[in-house]
Every structure is written in structure tokens, then in C-alpha cells.
Amino acid sequence: MATKLFIDGAWVEAENGETFPTFAPSTGEQIDEVAKASRGDAIKAVEAARRAFDEGPWPRLSGAERAAKLNRVAEIITERSAEISEIEARDGGGTIKKAMFADIPGAAGTFQYFAGCAETEPDEFDHGESPFPPAKSVIRREPIGVCSQIVPWNFPFIMASWKIAPAIAAGNTVVLKPASFTSLSAVEMVKACEEAEIPPGVVNLITGPGGSAGEELASHPLVDKVAFTGSTEVGRRIMQLASGTVKKVTLELGGKSANIVLDDADLDLAAAGVLFGTFFHNGQVCESGTRALVHADIYDEFVGMLVERAAKIVIGDPLDMATDLGPLVAPAQVDTVERYVKLGLDEGAKLLCGGSNPAGLAEGLDSTAYFSPTIFEADNSMRIAQEEIFGPVLCVIKINSDEEAVAVANDSIYGLGGGVWSTDADRAHSVASQMRTGTVWINDYHMLSPQQPFGGYKQSGIGRELSEIGYNEYRQVKHVWRNTATNRDGYMHFAALSGEI
């Protein structure tokens, strides 16, 4: 049975009755049909969200009341963790291990964290000493309104939580559109919101074409904010669509992040970190550290460790807990990776390992959907080092100094993630502070949590998600000037109006 849209508290078919199939990438098998929303469906969802914001109870509840609902969503997600994990792994191709240990608890934790924000972040506070006492300034933080939220296919469930949770915690209403071919877990998240008795119209779900339904969500005049995670060029498109009514926009876009390994690094730890930083979820992660900048003095030894360990990564059935890497999201993504491997060879990069579909997969798995972890020795000017491949491809680049490492790391249109590996904390911090990027992990990688802000410099995005900074991306700032004085003697502007000067 096909999944439905969720509009104004009701599960409904697309108005034209259309659906599209969704597949399990590991086997190529169709696992469900998904409602294919039209532009009209998107408009209905936006209108429902508008009514819920303008007339409904949600923005008018106390933060504590909203927090209770968000905490209930987190409980429901946790109760259904095993079921949702399997849906996520089957539909998106990520491993069950990633779903059970990262995606599902991460999403539940995100709802809990923003429930905490709704309870504890003040909605109103005095703003410092007044220049004109007894008048005083009060700052109010108010919800923005209707938020369209569009999420990508690489982390469908946790990305949906990063969008929905802060928005509704702050009192906004939302229309969520997952990437078409990974819609199933978003349906489960919206079911959890329904079960938690979040009022109708507060959370709406649209599945289907970005070119029509998605475009409507980004441009409709009743929408106040658009939040998007995905490609840089699509982010630009969304900014243009949103500009018509000057919507607030937050974007989390591409990356080509540098993982810098200095000559005093703990090589054992760094090798594990560089491999994890690149190959986690087959490199289909926007902040992946796909450029390893390795100091010349340790280069040969370190690269040898990378190649030796890459061969030990377990590739297989995503539903097997022993599997490190499942398939890519679809065979077409493998085609993209193959194109870049060929480009890399044409450009003169040296292929150290991988470069093809893995051999020896278990029967029933579609090897054309898989790709072996691939490591190139490359130059930073090459296309494979400049363009985001979004696959399991690491470019190792030799550097001779901290200064060169910083220069090469910053030689990218992106600035999303990055890593520095060193046993000298001050040296690592100095390098990190010179990297033009939104997150730097020192002796670590991919460590994201609801408490820490995440977002990009340069063409990697606008605004931040998560933390109190991400929460405030969903709140307006209102300045209220309160003056209790009974006269305005000495006020130059009043004097001018009265004709006294």
C-alpha cells in the first residue's frame, strides 16, 4: 500500500492519485509506493501550516507545553527504534549499524535537546542598560511562522529531525519534503508527531517532485522560511525562489573537507580517523573529509596504513550488523563515482586502492550498487580534489608545512567540515583556527550532536543547525521599547514636532 501525504492532521493521497516506486538499493527490489504530490498538494500543506500558525494553539502554548510533545515524539521514536532502523537501512542503503547507533537515537536526542530549548531558552528578556531611563529595551524571541523544510537522501531520518524539532520547539509550523527516493522514514517521523498529539497543521508531509511541489514550498507567499540541506546549486535555486517574498533561508550544502595529518600525529588514531572521516556511509556525507592532507615526513608510512586498513573494511548486506559499508544509494550514484575515478586517472592521479565494484558479495546483493573504498594520490588542483564526488573516494595530498596545509585546505569553494590530527593541542588549534570552515574536529571526525552548531562557510551554506544557535535560526528578534516616563522633556525629536525649535 502506498504511503500518503500528511496535510492538516490527515493522511491523504496525492490529489491526482499518483504514486512513484521506491527501491532497496542493496537488492534493487521495489519496497513501496510513495504518494507523488502535485503543486496543488504542496499549496494545501502550506495553507494548513499557515492556519495552524495564525489561528491554532501551537505557537501560543508555553515552551514547557511544546517541550512535553517533543519529548513524547522522542519516546515514540525510541520505542520503535528497531522497526525504523530497518526501514532507514533498506530504503537508503545505509547500514543497520548506522541506523541503530546514529540515525535513530540521534533523531530522538535531537527532539529531546530542542524540547530542552523550548523549556529553558527565554522568550523574553531585558536587553542591557537603557540610554534613556526609565525607558528600557526588552527582546522577545518569537517563532518565524510557516517553515518549508527540504531534506536530502543521505541521512533521511536524522536530517528530518534536525529540521522539524527546532522549528516546532520554537512554535513554528512546518511542511517537510524528504528526498523522493528516501521518503519512508520521514513518514515514520511524522507518524510519531501525530501519535504525540501535536496539533493538526503543525507538521505536514509532502513527498514527491522537487521541480513542482518542492518549488512551490520554496516560493509560496505564505511561507516565511525555507530550510534546505542538499546540493549547492539547488541551494542557490532555493534562494532565488525564496527571494520573491524575502523569506528567511538557511542552507546546508556541499563540502570537500580537508583532514590534515601533521607530522606529530598519533598515526594509528589518525589513520582510523581519516578512513572513518571519508568512508563512513560510503562518503555520502556532506562533511566527509575527502581530502587527506598528509605531512611529507610521515607521508609514506601513513598512506601505507590507510591502504592496508581500507582493505579490511567490511562491505556487504546493510541489514547485517557486521557490515561497515552497504551499497551506495543507487547504481546511478555508483556511475557518478566511476566517472570521477576515470577522471582522476585521466588527470594523472595515482590509484592506490579500490576504483571498482567490490568482488565476492553475498548472493542476492547487487554489486553494481556497491563501490570499493578508493584512495588516490592527488594534487589539489585536480577535479577529483575540487568537486564533491559524494562517494567513497579519498584524495591524499602531500603537504610540507602547517602553512601549506592551511592554504590547501582553504583552496576550495566549500567550507563545511575539517579535521586536524596532532599530539600538540596548541599547534592543532592554531591550524584549526585558520581553516575557513564551519566545523573542525581535532583528533576526531564526524562528531555531530544536537548541542553543537553545524553549518558552512563559503558555498557550503548559510546559517547553522543544531545548538541554541540553530534554535535561534527559527526565532525572530523583536525589540520592545517600554517607556514609563510621564513627559518627554529634553527629547529633541518631540521638541521638533511641537514647534519649540
Next chain:
Amino acid sequence: MKVTGTPAAARTVERARRDRRGALVFTIGTGCCESTAPFLYEDFWPGPDQEVVGEVGGVSVYAPAYLRALYPGDDGVVVDVEEDLPAESMSIETEFGCRFVLREPGGAKLAGQDVLECEVDPAGPDDVPATVSARRDRGPQQLPESLRRVRMR
């Protein structure tokens, strides 16, 4: 950088021309889920560093300076269309059941690849948004000499 398109891409553009309300523009963009790929949008405003690098099915293809530098020369990049669908880039994917992809430079040399050197659509000048026409009227956007060596990083 010079971009051409396959007959399949041109046919898909024709379909989009019938289905869409606005004027069509291809933009080649980068990053995240779609990697580097062509996107077909209507009433799209090319950025200040974007220039026309070809035509597919009578629709202009724009690329930013950054990509033009990475794909120098005239051996070309080919826009093709395929049915496998990991992407949803607000272009055509879920709607048409296919997506535009880039084939590698020297696409004409690919085995069995039928590459179409697309004719410029006679209706071309009327087929682009006013914003694009305005950009064309201004001519190529040149950086001042003093800034040409500076990388906007």
C-alpha cells in the same frame, strides 16, 4: 568548457518546454548529493560568475567560473539523461522519471555514445528569462585587472 547534449537530453528538454510555464535554463552546479550535475530550471538567474558554455535542445547551459577553470578547452562535457534516480534536485527527476547527468569530457569518444551537437533554437532569444537577456546584453562579466589573480576563497 564546451557543453553539448545527447538526443535523449534534447528530447527531455522538449518535454520540459511543453510542461513548464517559465523559460528554461540549464545550470551546471556542484556539491553534495548530486555531485557535479546539470540542472534544468525555469526562470533561473545565472550568477555573476556564470557564462554560457553550450546549448542543449535550444536551452543555454551556464557554468560558474570555478567549473569552467576545471574543464578547460573545447573537447566538451556532454549532458545526457538517464532513468536511475537517486537525486531530487528540483529539476525534473521525480516528475519525469529521469535525471540529467554529465558525461565526461571527450564524450564523443565514448564507445557507442551518440553525441548530438545541438542546433541553436531559432526561438532562442525569446526563450530565456529577461534577467538572462539582460545579462547577455551586458556582455561577459570581467573582473578588474587588479582582482583577476585573487581567488574568491
